[in-house]
Amino acid sequence: MRTTTRSTLPAATAGATAVLALTTAALAAVVLTPAHAGAAGPPRLGGCGPGELCLWEKAGFKGQRHTYELAGTDIESCVALPEGGSAQAIANRTGRPVTTYQSAECAETGEFNTYPGTGTWAPESPYKVRAFKIWES
Template sequence: MRHPTVLPTALAAALLAPAALLAPSAATAAPGPAPAAFAAPPAVPGAPPGTAGAPARSAPRLGDCAAGELCLWAGSGFQGARRVHDLSGLDIEACVPLAAGTTAASLANRTGRPVTTYQSAECAETGEFETYPGKGTWVPESPHRVRAFKVWET
């Protein structure tokens, strides 16, 4: 008669044996720096504060947008024509439609105030709309074509 713990013990040994062959032991592991995947990523030049780290290969480069501005790009990934709006030329909480026939696909909100973007050129809430914080929000691909926006009081 077999002992009841032999089969589970043998099965566990068979499952763990390949892992033991692949994992380096402390005696054979070469000393040195941690693998690159675990190393702290370097800071990205021109990135906003608090966003240190190398961008992922598929991540777009952040668009150029100064403090106090709302920047809108025609294309996604901060590409295409850029339109810049600052608080000195805007009425707070007023609907600001983009020029007829133009839309934006990416944006950066650095106004210091929340901004809502609208799919509707009249800021109608029957279409898509989204609000972004104003302390440095970069949106490489808006969830809708932006045709108007509102800047809100904080």
């Protein structure tokens, strides 16, 4: 989403405002939460419902989707995606924090990130997600 605003601020202040706007836009592109999604709301997530963790094969919530619920997932256990599978986009609607791992064994020697369970949408992971852990609140 691109917005254009006019300002009568001095050039130095307007430049700082532009940098702040770019920084905010860059952050919103990485991880979106309902509190930060703005008036337009969160991105369209398809069938990822409340209480679910959804992982998409491709960035932008595209490609094959894997869906997990608390009822079928052991808390604080490493859950690998199906053999050879990986994910590039994440929606955490479980109500609990979820850590995604580059390693299929949840090894912390590779990349990993934790997403809050309050409703987090990450349209593009900085690495291929191969496993995850759902944590106790």
